[in-house]
Amino acid sequence: MAETEITDTTRIPAVGYGTDGKTPGNRLTRTQFERDAPKGNEVLIDVLFCGVCHSDVHLLADEWKLTLYPCVPGHEIVGRVKAIAADVSKFKVGDVVGVGCMIDSCRSCEPCLEGEANHCSGPHGPTLTYNGYLYPNGSTHNTFGGYASNIVVREDFVLRIPEGMDLAAAAPLLCPGVAVYGPLKRFNFKPGAKIGIAGIGGPGHIAIMIAKAMGAEVTAITTHESKREAALKLGATNVIVSTNPEDMKEHAKSLDHILATIPNAYDVAPYLGLLKRKATMTAMALLGPYSEPLNNLSLAAQGLSLAGSMIGSLPDSQEVLDFCAEHGILPQVEVIKIQDVNEAIERLRKADVRFRFVIDLSSLQNC
Known part of the structure; x- marks a missing residue:
């Protein structure tokens, strides 16, 4: 009643x-x-x-x-x-x-x-x-x-x-909490896996903390040098400034997975170059076209996968609340x-x- x-x-x-x-x-x-x-x-x-x-x-x-x-x-x-x-x-x-x-x-x-x-x-x-x-x-x-x-x-x-x-x-x-939790969970990675988080804003900063708590070695990827210190404090081990060609070259083919949390149109191809062979990149937050057409050779040559993700499921929503409470994670x-x-x-x-x-x-x- x-x-x-x-x-x-x-x-x-x-x-x-x-x-x-x-x-x-x-x-x-x-x-x-x-x-x-x-x-x-x-x-x-x-x-x-x-x-x-x-x-x-x-x-x-x-x-x-x-x-x-x-x-x-x-x-x-x-x-x-x-x-x-x-x-x-x-x-x-x-x-x-x-x-x-x-x-x-x-x-x-x-x-x-x-x-x-x-x-x-x-x-x-x-x-x-x-x-x-x-x-x-x-x-x-x-x-x-x-x-x-x-x-x-x-x-x-x-x-x-x-x-x-x-x-x-x-x-x-x-x-954003459940939106990043779902893809990270689906990566099903082992402790020590090298996970890239692209875009260090609302979803990205949560993703760094969750990925670290899951046991990943986290690399933050940002267009802003000013976010380097914040990303490291959140738990990232490495920071790549994607507008710096030397940074991108140094970390080429180094990541097991990338979760991109960038909401505005961007060129996805440079991010794919950071992935190891047969690795996966998931793009969430972007609900429109990339800024540049994607040449499928960027995927096919290394057997890469590019996935999409949007809002999270109800089970994942409760899971992320409980997971963050257990690990002391707060946005x-x-x-x-x-x-x-x-x-x-x-x-x-x-x-x-x-x-x-x-x-x-x-x-x-x-x-």
Whole structure:
């Protein structure tokens, strides 16, 4: 039975984009939208913290031509259960929980049945936490995310935050954390394997710490000499500045795997030159073409593999939370008020953050 009965549709305070119906270019502004009370096995969560993801920047500006307006971003959500509907069995009021990139899926396709709702092959794919269809059949859109006072989610898509974990720092584990954990886990490498992490931003800095905790010898790959010291402090053994030809030459064919976390278009060929024969590079974060066409000879000559990855599965999402709690891994975050989110978005465009913005949603009441 529900511990708290909520029967109304409630107007929820939030910060959104395009809320006046205009095209991209507006600043995030205060808005309201209607959120239904939890029903069935849904959980009502008061949002405490929400990370600012690089995908928020792309979607807010409609750079992928996918944005549904109005848009309320946020899919790195840490909160506290406020109410549960009658069929909820996994959570109770007061539990500290997390919500990542998905809040539902078709639940009947092969990927969903195998625990990979992130690869849902239903008509509209997984139900995204924001900028998605509210129901998997596409009958209603759009979903509104964590830049808001609360969110309603099916309990199967709610994650437990380990006891004692810093709640603000936990938020990025729900998107970039699991996004890097999944590929690193699939590499299935032995201790001492030489793993390259390309791009030392939000996802990359987490990947360095996780890969090291998994037993890898980590090489950070960055275009910025200024990130060398930070990468070493995070646990990297080596740092390659990819704009330095001597660095690239010195480390040619030295890595067992590369995980690239670079969100903007780049030339993949030079990175492939760092791999050993028959090694693998996984590109996550980039959701578009590379800056230069890839000559397949770059792969075929050494039997290399180039893979893609996007958001993580629900099992991996819980695993990464537990893994990071066990190993004392926390993303480095800058906590901001919601009033400063537009400045944060602009700073993120310029890569001016070490390494992740997280919004304290208690500030929404003063917005």
